Amino acid sequence: NEKSTYGQLDYRRNQWRFLLGGRYTDNSQSGSKLTPRAAAVYKMDQYHSIKLLHSVGFNSPNFTQLFITIPGVLVGNPNLKAETVKTTDLAYSYEYNNTLFVANIYYLEAEDFIQREFRDGTISFFNSGEYNRYGFELDLQRATDHYLFFANFAYNHQGDRTITDDPVAQFVPKFTTAIGVNLPVKSFHSVGGSTRVISERSKANPLYLVNLNYQYQRPKYQLYATSKNLLDQDIRYPDTQDLVADHLIPGGEGIQFIIGAKYHF
Numbered sequence: 001n002e003k004s005t006y007g008q009l010d011y012r013r014n015q016w017r018f019l020l021g022g023r024y025t026d027n028s029q030s031g032s033k034l035t036p037r038a039a040a041v042y043k044m045d046q047y048h049s050i051k052l053l054h055s056v057g058f059n060s061p062n063f064t065q066l067f068i069t070i071p072g073v074l075v076g077n078p079n080l081k082a083e084t085v086k087t088t089d090l091a092y093s094y095e096y097n098n099t100l101f102v103a104n105i106y107y108l109e110a111e112d113f114i115q116r117e118f119r120d121g122t123i124s125f126f127n128s129g130e131y132n133r134y135g136f137e138l139d140l141q142r143a144t145d146h147y148l149f150f151a152n153f154a155y156n157h158q159g160d161r162t163i164t165d166d167p168v169a170q171f172v173p174k175f176t177t178a179i180g181v182n183l184p185v186k187s188f189h190s191v192g193g194s195t196r197v198i199s200e201r202s203k204a205n206p207l208y209l210v211n212l213n214y215q216y217q218r219p220k221y222q223l224y225a226t227s228k229n230l231l232d233q234d235i236r237y238p239d240t241q242d243l244v245a246d247h248l249i250p251g252g253e254g255i256q257f258i259i260g261a262k263y264h265f
Contacts, residue, residue: 001028002025004023004025005024007021007022008021015043016040017041019037019038019039020037022035022036022037023058025058025082029060030060030080030081030082031082035055035056035084036055037053037054038053038055039052039054039055047094047095048092051089051093052089053088053089053091054086054088054089055086056084056086056087057086058083059084059085061081061083061125065077065080065125066078066080074122074123074124075122075125080127082112083114083127085108085109085110086111087106089104089105090104091104091105092104099140101139102137102138103136103137103138104136104139105135107133107134108132108133109130110133110166112128112130113128113168115167116242118242118244128165129165130165132158133157133169134157134158135154135156135158136154137153138151138152138154139151139152145184146184147182147184148182148192149180151180152176152177152178152179154175155174156172156175159173159175159201160173160201168243170238170245171202171245172201174199175197176198177197178194180193180195181193182213188217188218190217191212191214192213193210193211193212195208195211196209197209203246203248204236205234208231208233209231209235210231211229211230214226219264220263221262222263222264223260224258224260224262226257226258228256229252229256230255235250235251236251237249
């Protein structure tokens with residue numbers, strides 16, 4: 001059984017806006033937590049603003065992680081604690097004439113994260129120690145009658161590093177980036193393309209994913225054709241479930257083509 005209550009205060013004064021709230025959760029198995037949330041937003045003018053946000057997330061272990069035991073396959077852990085994550089973000093935003101730009105730096109603190117371990121053919125669960133991560137992210141979007149453009153760059157300082165208290169860090173890319181554009185060609189027709197780059201992490205090589213898309217859109221139906229992985233990358237992802245460095249998960253090979261139709265009733 002889990003019971004919770006939540007409240008929030010929203011206050012505005014001149015160019016400032018303040019949010020202060022919290023959630024109290026009482027779980028019959030993993031105990032109780034008070035998780036606060038606070039934010040301050042300063043609007044410099046109608047285009048520019050700065051936001052400072054601190055929030056705490058709370059996640060109780062599920063029934064399988066706690067109680068299910070199948071000899072030689074799965075062992076539940078009734079002593080698991082609820083996991084908690086604290087994030088602090090400082091963001092700058094610019095919005096004008098269908099253009100949005102956001103620059104954000106973050107600091108994350110994780111406590112008692114529930115990890116899955118695969119050893120000798122048996123799956124078990126445990127609470128990891130405390131660890132932290134920090135980095136930054138840049139976002140740009142622009143929409144006009146002639147095109148829709150977006151770009152993103154994210155950097156995680158602890159990515160692709162072996163850290164004792166953070167066993168997942170080595171499976172996280174240090175940086176990712178994405179750039180995409182969509183162009184209306186004629187009435188009802190549009191074409192688009194995107195490029196994603198994911199840096200190396202653990203034994204997985206960096207990925208360079210290029211996709212193209214064509215779409216014919218009418219009020220009642222839509223026809224589309226998509227080509228994925230045009231650079232013919234051998235896509236492999238690290239094993240973030242069992243945290244086995246030498247185990248790479250296939251994510252598709254070769255160039256892929258998808259043709260489809262949608263009808264709206």
